[in-house]
Amino acid sequence: MQGSAPASLTRLLEVNNARNLTRDEIVSTFVSPKAFWRLLTPKNHVILGSRGSGKTAIAKMMSHSHLRSFNDPRARKIIQSKELIGLYVPARLSWLSSQIEKQIDEVIAIEQFVWKLNLATAFGLIDAVESCLEEYVPIRQQRALLEANIVERLGKDWNANKNTFDLTALRRFLVDLDYEKKRKTTEHRLGLASVDELNRVGTTFHLELFDPLRRAIDTISELLSLPTTAAWLVCLDEIEFLEPRHHELINSHMRADSGRLYFKCTTLPYRHYTKKTTTSLPINERHDYDYVYLDQDVSLQDHRHLREVPDHMAAIYDKRMDASGWSRTQRKTLYYLLGPSKLIDNETIDWSEGSPYYQLLFKYCNEATKVRAVRYLSTGRLDRFSDQIGRKILPALKLRHSVELLHGREELDIYSGASVVARCSDGNPRMFLSLLSRMLLDSNKQLFDLASHKPPNPIRPNVQNKVLLEFSRSELQKLQSEEHGKLLFETVSALGNTMQSLIFRKELGTDFVSSFTITFGIDPELDGAIKSAVAIGSVFPSVNPKDPDRMPEDGGTFHLGFKFAPHFKIIPRRGKSIPIDTALSGDVHHSDTQLPLFTGPEQ
Amino acid sequence: MILRSIANVSFDEVRDRRFNASLFAAGFEERCVAVARRLTPSNLGHIGVSGFAEHDAVEFRIEANSFFDDLTPAYFEKNGVRDYEFVGKFINRAISSKGEKHILIDYSSMPRTWYGAVLNYLRALKRDSSVIVDFCYVPGLHGETLPVTEVRGISTVPGFEGVSSGSGRTASVFSLGFEKWTPYAALERIQPNEIACLIAEPGADSNYTGRARKINEGFFSEHNVRPYEFDIRDVAQTFAFLSETTAAKLDSGCDVALVGMGPKPHTLAMLLTAIRLPEAAVVHVARSEKAPRSVRALSETIVTRVIFV
Numbered sequence: 001m002q003g004s005a006p007a008s009l010t011r012l013l014e015v016n017n018a019r020n021l022t023r024d025e026i027v028s029t030f031v032s033p034k035a036f037w038r039l040l041t042p043k044n045h046v047i048l049g050s051r052g053s054g055k056t057a058i059a060k061m062m063s064h065s066h067l068r069s070f071n072d073p074r075a076r077k078i079i080q081s082k083e084l085i086g087l088y089v090p091a092r093l094s095w096l097s098s099q100i101e102k103q104i105d106e107v108i109a110i111e112q113f114v115w116k117l118n119l120a121t122a123f124g125l126i127d128a129v130e131s132c133l134e135e136y137v138p139i140r141q142q143r144a145l146l147e148a149n150i151v152e153r154l155g156k157d158w159n160a161n162k163n164t165f166d167l168t169a170l171r172r173f174l175v176d177l178d179y180e181k182k183r184k185t186t187e188h189r190l191g192l193a194s195v196d197e198l199n200r201v202g203t204t205f206h207l208e209l210f211d212p213l214r215r216a217i218d219t220i221s222e223l224l225s226l227p228t229t230a231a232w233l234v235c236l237d238e239i240e241f242l243e244p245r246h247h248e249l250i251n252s253h254m255r256a257d258s259g260r261l262y263f264k265c266t267t268l269p270y271r272h273y274t275k276k277t278t279t280s281l282p283i284n285e286r287h288d289y290d291y292v293y294l295d296q297d298v299s300l301q302d303h304r305h306l307r308e309v310p311d312h313m314a315a316i317y318d319k320r321m322d323a324s325g326w327s328r329t330q331r332k333t334l335y336y337l338l339g340p341s342k343l344i345d346n347e348t349i350d351w352s353e354g355s356p357y358y359q360l361l362f363k364y365c366n367e368a369t370k371v372r373a374v375r376y377l378s379t380g381r382l383d384r385f386s387d388q389i390g391r392k393i394l395p396a397l398k399l400r401h402s403v404e405l406l407h408g409r410e411e412l413d414i415y416s417g418a419s420v421v422a423r424c425s426d427g428n429p430r431m432f433l434s435l436l437s438r439m440l441l442d443s444n445k446q447l448f449d450l451a452s453h454k455p456p457n458p459i460r461p462n463v464q465n466k467v468l469l470e471f472s473r474s475e476l477q478k479l480q481s482e483e484h485g486k487l488l489f490e491t492v493s494a495l496g497n498t499m500q501s502l503i504f505r506k507e508l509g510t511d512f513v514s515s516f517t518i519t520f521g522i523d524p525e526l527d528g529a530i531k532s533a534v535a536i537g538s539v540f541p542s543v544n545p546k547d548p549d550r551m552p553e554d555g556g557t558f559h560l561g562f563k564f565a566p567h568f569k570i571i572p573r574r575g576k577s578i579p580i581d582t583a584l585s586g587d588v589h590h591s592d593t594q595l596p597l598f599t600g601p602e603q
Numbered sequence: 604m605i606l607r608s609i610a611n612v613s614f615d616e617v618r619d620r621r622f623n624a625s626l627f628a629a630g631f632e633e634r635c636v637a638v639a640r641r642l643t644p645s646n647l648g649h650i651g652v653s654g655f656a657e658h659d660a661v662e663f664r665i666e667a668n669s670f671f672d673d674l675t676p677a678y679f680e681k682n683g684v685r686d687y688e689f690v691g692k693f694i695n696r697a698i699s700s701k702g703e704k705h706i707l708i709d710y711s712s713m714p715r716t717w718y719g720a721v722l723n724y725l726r727a728l729k730r731d732s733s734v735i736v737d738f739c740y741v742p743g744l745h746g747e748t749l750p751v752t753e754v755r756g757i758s759t760v761p762g763f764e765g766v767s768s769g770s771g772r773t774a775s776v777f778s779l780g781f782e783k784w785t786p787y788a789a790l791e792r793i794q795p796n797e798i799a800c801l802i803a804e805p806g807a808d809s810n811y812t813g814r815a816r817k818i819n820e821g822f823f824s825e826h827n828v829r830p831y832e833f834d835i836r837d838v839a840q841t842f843a844f845l846s847e848t849t850a851a852k853l854d855s856g857c858d859v860a861l862v863g864m865g866p867k868p869h870t871l872a873m874l875l876t877a878i879r880l881p882e883a884a885v886v887h888v889a890r891s892e893k894a895p896r897s898v899r900a901l902s903e904t905i906v907t908r909v910i911f912v
Contacts, residue, residue: 051791090771123769171769179766179881186762187727189687190720191695241756241792474821481784485753485891536791 023060027069028323030061031315031429035292037074039264040067040084042231044254047266048551049294050537052430055266056090058294059235062264063088063124065131079135082226086233086264087124089117091241108195111206112185113246118205119178121213121234122158125220126171132224146223153219157212158204177202209249210234210261217260228260235264240271240535252277254289268535269293269551293549295540296427313422316429317436332456334418338439339458341417344395344573351377351390360397361389366507369393392510395571396503403504403569415468415566416461423562423572424468428537431563438467465566472567475538482536484529491529491584492538495560496568498583503570514570515542515559515577522555522580530558537561542577604728604911606878609839614641614904617737622648623704624697626690626721628713629654629671629681631661634900635712636670637741641904647707650676651693653686653717687761690720703732710867711741711900715760715887719874723762725911726878738907740867742807742835743898745781752890754788763877765884767858772796774852775886776845778865778873779830783818786864789888790826793860799848801841803866804832807901811835815865833869838907841872849876849883859883868905875909 021029036058039045049055060066063086068079078084129150137143147166155164160173181201187193204212217232239247254263255277265272272291275282283289317334340347349357361373369389376385402414415424421439425432443459476496479489499513518530533539534551542557544550552558562572618641625647627639639647652671654664668681677696680689698704710718718738725734759765775795779786779802790798800823804812812832823830833841849859861883863870870885877883 123767175766175768182762182764182766183727183881185764186723189761190691190724190727191688192724192727474825478784478787480751481754481782481788483753483755485751 023066023069025323026057026060027066027071029316029319030057030070031312031319032061032072033058033294033296033312035294036061039292040074040078040233042084042262044263044289045265045292046272046289047264047292047294048269048272048549049266050268050428050535052428052537053294054429055294056237057429059090059237059264059266060088062086062233062235063131064128064135068131068135082136082230084231084233085128085132085226086235087121087128088235088237089120089124091236091238108198110245110249111199113242114209114249115181115202115205117209118207118212119174119202121210122174122205122216123171124234125213125216126167126174129220129224130167132220132226136224136226150220150223153223154216157215157219159202177205210253210258214259214261230260231262232260233262233264235266237266239265240267244273244276247273248276248278251275251283251288252279255279255281255283263289269295269541270531270535291549291551293543293551295537296543296548310422310427312427313425313429313432316432320433330455337456337459338418338421338464339416339461341420342461343398343414343417343420344423344571345417345419346391349386349390349394351382351385353377357390357394357397360401361393364397364400364508365393366509369509389510393508395573396508396512399569399571400503400508411462411465412469413461413465416464420572421464421468424472424565426537426540426561426563431537435467435471438471439464442467469566472564475561475563476567479533479536479538483532484525487525487529488533488538491526492533492560492564494584496564496570498578499560499570500568512571512573512575513578513583514573514575515557516580516583517557517577518552518555518580520554526580534558538564604725604730604734606726606875607733607910607912608908609842609875609910610908611837611839612737612906612908614739614906616908617707617739617904617906618642619646620705620737621646622707622737624648624651624693625707625709626651626653626693626713626717627671627676627709628652628711628717629664629667629679630712631655631664631667632712632743632898633663634741634743634898635667635709637900638707638709638711638739638904639670639674642707644674647674649696650674651678651689652676652680653689654679654681656682686714686716687720690717691724694721694724698728698730698734701732703735705735705737707737707739709739709741710871711739711743712898715863715867715870715874715885718871719760719763719885722874722878722909728911733910733912736909736911738838738871738909740871740905740907742866742901742903742905744808744901745898752782752785754785754792755889755891757789757792757886757888760874760885760887763874763883763885765858765860765877766882768853768856768882770856770858772857773860774798774857775860775862776801776848776873777862778802778869779819779822780815780865781818782864783821785888785890786819786822789862789864789886793862793886795860796857797852798826798828800828800830801865801869802830802832803835803869806835806866833872835866835868836903836905838868838872838875838905841869842875845872845876846879849880853880853882860886862886862888864888868907871907 033054039047039058039062047055047058061070067075067086133143133147137146151164151166151170155170160170164170164173184193184198184201188195188198199206220226221228221230236250239250250263250265277283285291314334321331351358362370373385373389376389399414402412406412421435422432425435439459443463476492479485479492482488495516502513530539534541538561539558540561541552542559557577559574565572628635629652654668671679678689678693697706708718708721721736773793773795774797775793776799777786779800802812802815802819806812806815831844833844845861852859859882861873861876863873863885873885877885
């Protein structure tokens with residue numbers, strides 16, 4: 001980024017969570033997904049995405065302070081026209097209701113939540129005001145004067161101390177108010193303070209939810225001469241941490257005419273807990289709000305040329321290199337670093353009779369496939385063969401053969417290459433960066449070489465395979481601690497083992513399985529586990545391309561995250577689906593010939 | 604009142620002392636009665652016992668209830684609901700008369716909410732003379748294989764919510780024990796900018812530290828941290844370290860979340876740190892309900908003396 005020192009590459013690769021990056025780092029590394037521009041509209045949205053899918057980066061980037069630094073003509077236009085002003089409101093740790101809230105009066109608990117959310121929006125608003133002042137009031141003296149006027153008016157409304165003269169002091173006042181409220185809450189719990197005493201702290205924020213914000217927006221709009229048509233985007237990040245009753249409240253504001261306020265709420269898939277509002281009328285998708293689903297199938301993403309590195313992943317890498325001061329000519333591409341994939345990249349194969357791949361085909365494939373293959377090859381229809389059989393069967397042949405060739409403690413290197421790494425991160429930016437950083441670290445500490453601008457060498461396939469395998473195993477084991485952990489772990493293990501069996505224990509056909517279908521009436525526990533898996537990015541719904549934001553509710557097709565492919569030795573590619581009952585029953589599973597490398601749960 | 608001092612004292616200093624009040628938790632772990640058994644009932648002053656709503660049919664739970672019934676406690680809430688109310692009632696009576704008071708809290712089997720409530724109550728109180736609290740803890744022997752628990756969510760311990768600086772940066776200190784995967788799930792939810800980890804060294808027994816290190820080695824290497832090691836018996840030293848670290852982080856504009864997933868003395872040190880530095884939050888990681896396990900008491904009793912003035 002011009003004008004500021006480049007951030008360290010180690011930091012930009014190691015710190016892969018937007019929550020932990022500075023404003024400049026987020027702005028300089030942000031790769032806007034298509035959905036981003038759709039969100040920058042005066043409309044309510046609930047943004048769904050698994051962990052690491054970029055929700056926080058998007059929510060932060062919608063805020064005025066971030067958007068105004070974003071080097072994109074569309075962003076500049078929005079900022080200059082003053083049509084949208086975003087404020088970022090995280091569901092911070094201190095918001096979380098403590099265990100005791102479950103025991104205290106429901107009314108008081110809701111009042112406390114409203115108070116906290118009103119206060120949190122006030123923090124977000126101060127950031128937005130600071131940014132608006134810098135953007136729209138170029139003359140310093142004038143800016144200082146306006147800041148003082150705004151602080152005076154807001155301070156009066158919020159009952160701030162008389163010596164609150166600037167936005168920093170106003171922010172400090174809010175921090176102190178928050179502390180005072182918590183102190184009184186504790187005293188109230190212990191019977192040392194009455195409800196009245198509790199409610200006397202920061203009374204303004206006990207008004208209706210978002211009323212203090214609306215009032216403050218009016219004040220700011222007047223003093224900064226912002227257009228009355230400007231839409232104010234309230235970006236509520238990580239609302240999965242809230243409770244259903246809190247979602248009801250927020251829904252009510254999306255349902256009702258909220259004037260100039262529009263809500264952009266981020267949460268995990270299936271963690272927009274309810275459509276209820278505080279009235280008898282529920283919130284209506286399409287009318288009151290739209291869902292935007294960020295996890296998109298990595299194997300269906302746009303690809304540059306033939307290299308099969310999804311554009312989005314390549315762009316994330318390029319941006320991080322740019323932000324850490326590597327020039328375009330000096331640095332190496334992601335493809336150079338990770339190389340081609342032996343497993344899934346398209347390549348020209350000699351399928352002639354007697355060739356190694358021809359022999360593999362006859363060794364591993366079922367009769368029907370062999371007959372079709374001979375028919376195409378003997379009649380010279382090579383294109384047809386390649387399209388109908390060769391392209392489809394090749395990864396499975398390579399995988400099965402590679403595993404068979406392993407001896408003793410030898411390890412595979414087939415899970416490597418840019419396209420495989422991108423797929424095994426399931427298109428998830430955080431996961432992708434974490435894998436890349438680990439590979440660079442494991443590859444003769446190249447992460448540090450890169451940080452000191454030494455040209456990198458390609459990362460060896462066996463190093464890539466090792467990192468992907470460790471990651472894959474660890475992701476599977478971690479499932480046990482998630483919601484529905486035991487069932488989730490068992491289900492994913494059973495699905496993975498079934499898919500593995502179809503590659504290693506059966507004669508191969510041109511179809512392989514990567515997905516499962518759920519029909520209406522599934523056991524609610526299992527349904528909960530699958531939804532939990534979708535929420536954390538271990539399983540992905542097969543979305544309708546015409547309606548990509550709709551999450552299946554009562555059944556649907558889901559595919560197992562590609563991140564598990566190295567552990568189960570399956571192919572990170574989309575195949576056909578089988579009913580979940582079949583996948584879990586083990587019908588296709590021969591436990592007597594279980595490969596030793598597939599382990600059970602680790603305690 | 605303010606927290607004046609924290610000291611590790613030997614159990615000998617407790618054994619023959621006459622307390623104004625004593626608080627126990629009646630649970631399903633064998634160790635829940637260990638401290639009371641090691642003391643003379645007539646020295647315990649007025650006794651408060653709180654139980655749990657869950658697992659009331661477990662055999663040892665029935666034994667524990669019967670043991671505490673025999674002590675004729677002033678308060679015995681067998682289905683311990685409304686913890687704060689109960690603790691408030693108990694402490695209120697313990698310190699109702701004038702003069703210095705001495706209270707015993709056996710937190711060996713006690714949820715952190717309860718002993719947190721005691722600390723909060725004393726912090727909020729206005730009183731002329733001091734209150735001395737002896738926190739007693741009996742380490743237990745845990746089985747070789749512990750069940751994997753699911754993280755149901757995170758929340759702050761009541762009264763330990765901390766204060767956000769508004770900077771959006773968080774530093775977390777995790778105290779870790781024998782749970783291999785739960786720290787990952789907790790970390791995923793808190794997503795701090797920086798983390799530090801504590802383990803007990805020495806721990807409850809000679810195998811403790813090696814086991815904790817092995818279980819958590821993946822977590823340490825994945826997050827590039829070297830754990831700080833603190834004696835499970837030395838709450839004062841753990842508190843001193845946590846206070847120093849927390850103060851430095853708060854000064855740098857970070858929010859601080861203290862996450863106790865290890866032995867209880869570390870959790871006590873975290874609560875005490877947040878009493879001294881109320882901007883820091885103490886986080887509770889709610890796990891799926893564990894099947895009751897019998898945790899056998901070791902012979903030692905670890906005592907931490909906390910004085911409020």
